[in-house]
Amino acid sequence: MQLCVALDLEKKEDNLSLLQELKGLDLWAKVGLRSFIRDGAVFLDEIRKIDGNFKIFLDLKLYDIPYTMANAALECAKLEIDMLTVHLSSAKSALTILMQRLNALKKRPLIMGVSALTSFSEEEFLSVYNAPLKTQAITLSAMGKESGIDGVVCSVFESLAIKEALGKNFLTLTPGIRLNKNDKEDQERVANAKEAKQNLSDFIVVGRPIYQAKEPREVVLELLKDC
Ligand code: C5P
Numbered sequence: 001m002q003l004c005v006a007l008d009l010e011k012k013e014d015n016l017s018l019l020q021e022l023k024g025l026d027l028w029a030k031v032g033l034r035s036f037i038r039d040g041a042v043f044l045d046e047i048r049k050i051d052g053n054f055k056i057f058l059d060l061k062l063y064d065i066p067y068t069m070a071n072a073a074l075e076c077a078k079l080e081i082d083m084l085t086v087h088l089s090s091a092k093s094a095l096t097i098l099m100q101r102l103n104a105l106k107k108r109p110l111i112m113g114v115s116a117l118t119s120f121s122e123e124e125f126l127s128v129y130n131a132p133l134k135t136q137a138i139t140l141s142a143m144g145k146e147s148g149i150d151g152v153v154c155s156v157f158e159s160l161a162i163k164e165a166l167g168k169n170f171l172t173l174t175p176g177i178r179l180n181k182n183d184k185e186d187q188e189r190v191a192n193a194k195e196a197k198q199n200l201s202d203f204i205v206v207g208r209p210i211y212q213a214k215e216p217r218e219v220v221l222e223l224l225k226d227c
Pocket residue numbers: 006008032059114116117118119153154175176177187205206207208209
């Protein structure tokens with residue numbers, strides 16, 4: 001299991017100093033909407049300049065009509081990132097076209113489809129998708145697999161069922177990781193890193209428990225023990 005650190009801090013400098021502190025560890029740097037909108041693509045070069053050997057995960061959760069999504073994904077691939085997220089609810093036609101276009105490249109990022117946001121409760125999910133969360137997460141993931149994507153973003157609680165339905169090689173990436181389950185903030189379905197591993201998660205995403213800690217490197221070292 002691999003650890004992705006969410007760079008969701010208020011200032012670019014704070015995100016970069018967090019990475020400086022984490023230099024030398026085997027980690028993915030996750031650049032989400034906040035950082036990418038504020039700091040742009042040059043931020044990715046600044047991460048590379050730290051020379052920490054971080055893999056770059058661009059978490060933009062693309063969701064649009066097929067050609068718009070495919071073109072946006074191609075632009076992301078030009079930034080030489082290692083992983084990108086898209087929404088599974090953008091549906092099979094969009095995901096299939098996007099993968100056809102990306103597969104024509106010499107090198108492409110891993111494409112991970114968001115099934116159900118980890119902030120969704122059962123009731124909230126039902127109100128949007130009109131289906132129970134777990135079954136719908138599996139249905140959406142199966143559609144994602146048929147479209148040729150590499151894996152899905154889900155909570156720890158769906159990871160095992162998705163692996164059982166679609167095979168071990170179909171990747172799962174699980175946010176909503178907490179050291180202490182009472183610290184949920186805006187997340188709903190939270191679990192710890194050990195549980196993520198037991199549920200065969202390939203990647204965990206951790207933000208606030210790391211960057212709000214007094215000693216972020218210590219927290220990361222603890223998390224890496226469970227990976
Ligand atoms: O601070 P926290 O550990 O909750 O951060 C989780 C990170 O993972 C955030 O950057 C959030 O955008 C992202 N994420 C998520 N749920 C998803 C996909 C991504 O929480 N389904």
